[in-house]
Amino acid sequence: MKLGAFSVSLSVKDLTASRTFYEALGFQQVAGVAEEGWLILRNGDSVIGLFQGMFSGNMLTFNPGWSGGGEPLDDFTDIREMQARLRAEGIEPEKAVEEDSSGPACMTLVDPDGNTIFVDQHVPAPSRA
Secondary structure, eight states: OOOOEEEEEEEESOHHHHHHHHHHTTOEEEEEEGGGTEEEEEETTEEEEEEESSOSSOEEEEETTBOTTSOBOSSOOOHHHHHHHHHHTTOOOSBOOOTTOOSSEEEEEEOTTSOEEEEEEOSOOOOOO
16 A cells, blocks of 8 residues: 555644744744644654644544655555555544545544544545556
């Protein structure tokens, strides 16, 4: 499975304070809208998302169809294919994707230790010739 770009999504109490803290560590904003309560920060290959009031707890995040630099990929595993493979392995998503859907979609999984994994596909499925 090609999971795409990886980041850690942090649920923060104060977006401004968190941004200031991570900027002191050398992170710079590459996406997001502070007024909407979210920012994406990068330091080299390290990416974190700061989210205020959007979810509880921190999550591992994968973006199928995106490179680590946030560029669309031509070849990747569509989220619906991922979900089918996971179900075949006996792993049921906490929040599933509509199987007959297309285009951008997301799902959440919970690992055996209770960690949340967010799979968030922003790009259409790759065309298969």
